[in-house]
Amino acid sequence: MxxxxxxxxxxxxxxxxxxxxxxxxVWLIDQHQAHVDAINTAGLRMLESETETVARPQARIRxxxxxxxxxxxxxxxxxxxxxxxxxxxxxxGPETMVMSVQNGMGHEDILSxxxxxxxxxxxxxxxxxxxxxxxxxxxxxxxxxxxxxxxxGHITDxxxxxxxxxxxxxxxxxxxxxxxxxxxxxxxxxVATGAVSGITRLPYGVLYAVPEIEQAAIAAVQEAMDVARAxxxxxxxxxxxGAWLKAAEGLPFEFKTSILQSLEAGSPTEIDFINGAVVRxxxxxxxxxxxxxxxxxxxxxxxxGLPKR
Numbered sequence: 001m002x003x004x005x006x007x008x009x010x011x012x013x014x015x016x017x018x019x020x021x022x023x024x025x026v027w028l029i030d031q032h033q034a035h036v037d038a039i040n041t042a043g044l045r046m047l048e049s050e051t052e053t054v055a056r057p058q059a060r061i062r063x064x065x066x067x068x069x070x071x072x073x074x075x076x077x078x079x080x081x082x083x084x085x086x087x088x089x090x091x092x093g094p095e096t097m098v099m100s101v102q103n104g105m106g107h108e109d110i111l112s113x114x115x116x117x118x119x120x121x122x123x124x125x126x127x128x129x130x131x132x133x134x135x136x137x138x139x140x141x142x143x144x145x146x147x148x149x150x151x152x153g154h155i156t157d158x159x160x161x162x163x164x165x166x167x168x169x170x171x172x173x174x175x176x177x178x179x180x181x182x183x184x185x186x187x188x189x190x191v192a193t194g195a196v197s198g199i200t201r202l203p204y205g206v207l208y209a210v211p212e213i214e215q216a217a218i219a220a221v222q223e224a225m226d227v228a229r230a231x232x233x234x235x236x237x238x239x240x241x242g243a244w245l246k247a248a249e250g251l252p253f254e255f256k257t258s259i260l261q262s263l264e265a266g267s268p269t270e271i272d273f274i275n276g277a278v279v280r281x282x283x284x285x286x287x288x289x290x291x292x293x294x295x296x297x298x299x300x301x302x303x304x305g306l307p308k309r
Contacts, residue, residue: 022169068093
């Protein structure tokens with residue numbers, strides 16, 4: 001398949017590099033010139049466990065000149081979704097599928113507004129990655145599942161084809177007939193670790209060693225589960241602690257959440273699309289969400305204190 005990633009940070013590079021190693025034509029579109037240049041010059045260096053390999057995707061700053069893709073995967077920060085997909089119009093052809101595997105909720109509605117709902121797939125992934133430098137990523141792929149599906153829940157040939165391509169490249173992928181529930185399942189994972197890691201500035205190895213953090217994280221997940229139940233969503237998790245434990249499976253001691261990586265880079269976070277989504281849905285369903293509301297407030301304060309860029 002010809003697969004284009006709109007956004008090639010830690011996760012886009014990890015998934016894109018894995019697909020490139022699996023024999024697919026992969027294009028990484030990213031705004032950072034040094035990252036693009038490093039990939040085009042020496043390949044994408046991928047460190048997993050203690051083994052480093054080199055993938056050979058092609059990288060660009062813009063979508064111009066690449067031509068239509070079979071699949072466009074959007075992996076920019078949530079607040080950049082609309083301008084990113086609008087800028088990706090040159091790679092969206094008549095048969096192109098467009099899929100988000102971003103953190104949080106609401107991206108599929110934005111993509112549908114721009115390219116048409118009939119093109120849009122939804123996906124969630126438990127794959128992790130940390131950028132170590134331009135053209136260099138610490139990849140967390142082994143044992144980490146990706147789920148994809150049609151927005152209406154139907155199991156179609158096109159979504160099966162995407163899953164086959166992913167699995168053939170070594171990305172464990174399943175087709176979901178309940179992608180809305182799948183999105184909520186992944187939201188529980190993000191709720192479990194994103195905000196608490198960002199607020200404490202702790203990587204997973206230390207984060208999971210503090211019982212008080214675990215208690216706060218589980219309380220936040222329980223609120224999200226209560227909201228999903230009130231909204232009539234069928235989810236896989238029935239134990240909030242299970243989401244907390246699932247979040248760390250297969251990831252290294254030094255792994256950092258995307259929220260923590262954003263803060264360390266001096267950038268805004270996706271808190272509004274993660275814990276903030278729980279708060280908004282709580283308001284819609286009448287379910288109190290005091291823990292998530294507090295985590296959002298604390299993160300907003302940290303963001304306010306970031307150096308002006």
